[in-house]
Amino acid sequence: MFPEYDVIVVGAGHAGCEAAVAAANMGSKVLLATMNMNTIAQMSCNPAMGGVAKGQIVREIDALGGYSGIVTDHTMIQFRLLNKSKGPAMWSPRAQSDRMLFAGKWREMLEAHPNIDFWQEMVTGIIVKDGMAKGVHTGLGLEIASKTVILTNGTFLNGLIHIGDKQFGGGRAGEKAATGITAQLESLGFESGRMKTGTPPRVDGRSLDWDKMEIQPGDEEPGKFSFTDTPRLAKQRPCHITYTNSKVHEILKGGFDRSPLFNGRIRGLGPRYCPSIEDKIDRFADKDRHQLFVEPEGWNTVEIYVNGFSSSLPEEVQYKAMRLIPGFEEAKMFRPGYAIEYDFFPPTQLKLNLETHLVKNLFFAGQINGTTGYEEAGSQGLMAGINAHLKIKEEEPFILKRSDSYIGVLIDDLVNKGTKEPYRMFTSRAEYRILLRQDNADLRLTPLAKGLGMDYLDERMSRVEEKNRKILEVQQFIRNMSVSKDDMNGYLERKGSAPLRQGMKLEKILLRPGINLDELSEVLPDLKAFLDQQDPEFVTSAEIGMKYEGYIRKERDMVEKMNRLESVRLHDTFDYESLTALSAEAREKLTQMKPMTIGQASRISGVSPSDISVLLVHLGR
Numbered sequence: 001m002f003p004e005y006d007v008i009v010v011g012a013g014h015a016g017c018e019a020a021v022a023a024a025n026m027g028s029k030v031l032l033a034t035m036n037m038n039t040i041a042q043m044s045c046n047p048a049m050g051g052v053a054k055g056q057i058v059r060e061i062d063a064l065g066g067y068s069g070i071v072t073d074h075t076m077i078q079f080r081l082l083n084k085s086k087g088p089a090m091w092s093p094r095a096q097s098d099r100m101l102f103a104g105k106w107r108e109m110l111e112a113h114p115n116i117d118f119w120q121e122m123v124t125g126i127i128v129k130d131g132m133a134k135g136v137h138t139g140l141g142l143e144i145a146s147k148t149v150i151l152t153n154g155t156f157l158n159g160l161i162h163i164g165d166k167q168f169g170g171g172r173a174g175e176k177a178a179t180g181i182t183a184q185l186e187s188l189g190f191e192s193g194r195m196k197t198g199t200p201p202r203v204d205g206r207s208l209d210w211d212k213m214e215i216q217p218g219d220e221e222p223g224k225f226s227f228t229d230t231p232r233l234a235k236q237r238p239c240h241i242t243y244t245n246s247k248v249h250e251i252l253k254g255g256f257d258r259s260p261l262f263n264g265r266i267r268g269l270g271p272r273y274c275p276s277i278e279d280k281i282d283r284f285a286d287k288d289r290h291q292l293f294v295e296p297e298g299w300n301t302v303e304i305y306v307n308g309f310s311s312s313l314p315e316e317v318q319y320k321a322m323r324l325i326p327g328f329e330e331a332k333m334f335r336p337g338y339a340i341e342y343d344f345f346p347p348t349q350l351k352l353n354l355e356t357h358l359v360k361n362l363f364f365a366g367q368i369n370g371t372t373g374y375e376e377a378g379s380q381g382l383m384a385g386i387n388a389h390l391k392i393k394e395e396e397p398f399i400l401k402r403s404d405s406y407i408g409v410l411i412d413d414l415v416n417k418g419t420k421e422p423y424r425m426f427t428s429r430a431e432y433r434i435l436l437r438q439d440n441a442d443l444r445l446t447p448l449a450k451g452l453g454m455d456y457l458d459e460r461m462s463r464v465e466e467k468n469r470k471i472l473e474v475q476q477f478i479r480n481m482s483v484s485k486d487d488m489n490g491y492l493e494r495k496g497s498a499p500l501r502q503g504m505k506l507e508k509i510l511l512r513p514g515i516n517l518d519e520l521s522e523v524l525p526d527l528k529a530f531l532d533q534q535d536p537e538f539v540t541s542a543e544i545g546m547k548y549e550g551y552i553r554k555e556r557d558m559v560e561k562m563n564r565l566e567s568v569r570l571h572d573t574f575d576y577e578s579l580t581a582l583s584a585e586a587r588e589k590l591t592q593m594k595p596m597t598i599g600q601a602s603r604i605s606g607v608s609p610s611d612i613s614v615l616l617v618h619l620g621r
Contacts, residue, residue, distance in 0.1 A: 005031045005146040010123045012040040014374040015152035015366030015381030022385030024115035033119045041106030047099040053425040054375040055093035056438045063445040066382045069225035075101035077237040079222035088544045089433035098298035124180030133362035148388040150363040157343035162260040164314030182343045196268035198310040198339040204332040205302040212327035213240035227442040240294040248324045255317035268341040271422040276310040312339035344370045347414035353387040353397035372422035379407040403559040416603040474542035481506040491523045566599035586611040
């Protein structure tokens with residue numbers, strides 16, 4: 001009935017979709033198995049992509065040939081570039097998406113790929129022979145053979161939904177949980193744990209009083225995620241902001257005795273940085289209000305997502321409290337918020353290519369690894385798909401370093417440090433933020449992906465080469481352009497910057513604090529005429545490169561020093577127990593995690609600098 005596949009991907013969420021297209025685009029024959037073909041790429045929580053650090057990840061996925069950025073550009077209803085008041089390392093794109101169009105576009109692109117087949121059924125186990133994944137078992141008793149398997153089960157592994165006193169099995173509202181896989185993996189020696197996440201109520205936008213809320217429009221000139229020729233938004237839908245108050249909090253507190261979060265029924269740890277409304281009230285008791293973002297679910301629906309009001313309280317408590325929020329006095333609820341508990345597998349059981357240590361050719365990606373967020377999941381799926389294909393071809397794994405990308409930081413953190421709570425990416429987790437900007441993801445990563453032999457990236461590489469040329473052209477123009485004091489002093493005085501005593505090169509003025517090319521072009525007609533002929537994206541990258549050249553150089557020097565440790569290879573067969581000069585904890589952790597390099601070993605919790613020195617001496621370094 002089935003051929004032997006190169007890759008079977010279990011789960012069709014954000015991780016599963018990216019895993020499938022990554023392996024398929026490299027030439028593997030892929031089966032994407034899902035319990036429900038109608039919920040492929042479902043936005044289970046908020047209808048948005050990107051945000052702080054997450055936006056950088058989406059651009060990195062796109063630079064590596066993934067589809068998340070393309071799908072988002074085709075289906076967004078609003079775009080904002082966050083943190084524009086801060087330095088460019090913090091600029092983060094975010095898009096509000098049309099939930100139904102997003103899932104539909106993903107399915108359309110998947111179905112258009114000749115290397116991807118589909119099967120709708122629950123996968124209940126992995127076929128394992130001689131310590132190697134050989135395919136999957138299904139609920140109907142079928143065995144489907146493959147050379148590799150990627151598990152991207154999201155919140156479905158023994159998922160349990162909580163609403164007040166009620167609890168029932170499910171991987172998502174209206175969908176059943178997945179069973180069988182956890183028990184099998186535990187029997188093979190894997191360690192598992194429980195995590196929890198939550199989602200807010202959905203309400204009828206026709207029942208809200210929008211005049212009582214603050215409007216939050218998109219950017220006047222909306223950007224996009226993909227470096228390809230995707231469409232730009234011609235119109236946008238606004239979001240709105242409102243706030244809870246002390247009366248809302250009192251109603252919610254009245255239901256705390258029935259909250260599964262406080263009465264012990266929920267055992268899993270929730271996301272620290274995206275807490276439920278009851279958790280916020282409990283942890284931040286000094287605050288008398290909390291901000292809520294009121295977000296439309298699409299162009300042609302009245303369904304509204306109440307971002308910031310996640311809850312597992314009884315539905316009647318949620319409803320009563322919600323109606324005390326300004327603008328929600330007559331609110332009609334489509335469905336209540338709920339919490340969901342699910343199984344995950346601590347990611348310290350993985351190699352840096354996301355293959356498990358215990359079972360060869362078995363890869364994990366997404367929330368099964370303890371992460372939260374579509375973007376974090378999608379990036380892991382992409383990397384697992386690439387590496388599953390490379391494993392079949394017996395080629396070296398594709399590993400992104402911390403200095404290469406946020407994706408590299410994410411995977412390195414998971415594998416070397418693990419996580420006891422849902423892991424979310426922040427810019428503060430990256431040591432080399434000024435190098436890992438959202439505007440240069442294609443310059444950083446597309447050449448690396450093309451180096452793997454991805455011929456489908458030829459067009460992208462041509463654009464990268466053009467971008468590099470244009471950036472240098474803009475920078476050269478600015479370095480060569482001289483300006484007079486008569487041209488500049490009026491502008492400089494308005495900016496509170498020292499006036500010129502004589503003419504000078506434009507570059508020196510651009511390097512002053514608070515000065516930017518946009519404003520300079522308004523007072524320098526020759527500069528404006530030149531910049532008007534350039535792609536704004538290329539001009540932005542050129543300006544950042546010049547203004548932050550010193551910081552960029554320092555970070556590159558730091559990267560070079562760290563890469564010396566990354567170049568010292570370690571092997572799976574290294575006998576750490578024989579090195580008695582290592583601490584007992586280091587011997588245990590190194591034996592368990594089998595780091596690929598000295599650099600990776602240095603980032604494992606419990607391995608000290610003196611342990612690294614012992615290893616270097618032993619290796620003759």
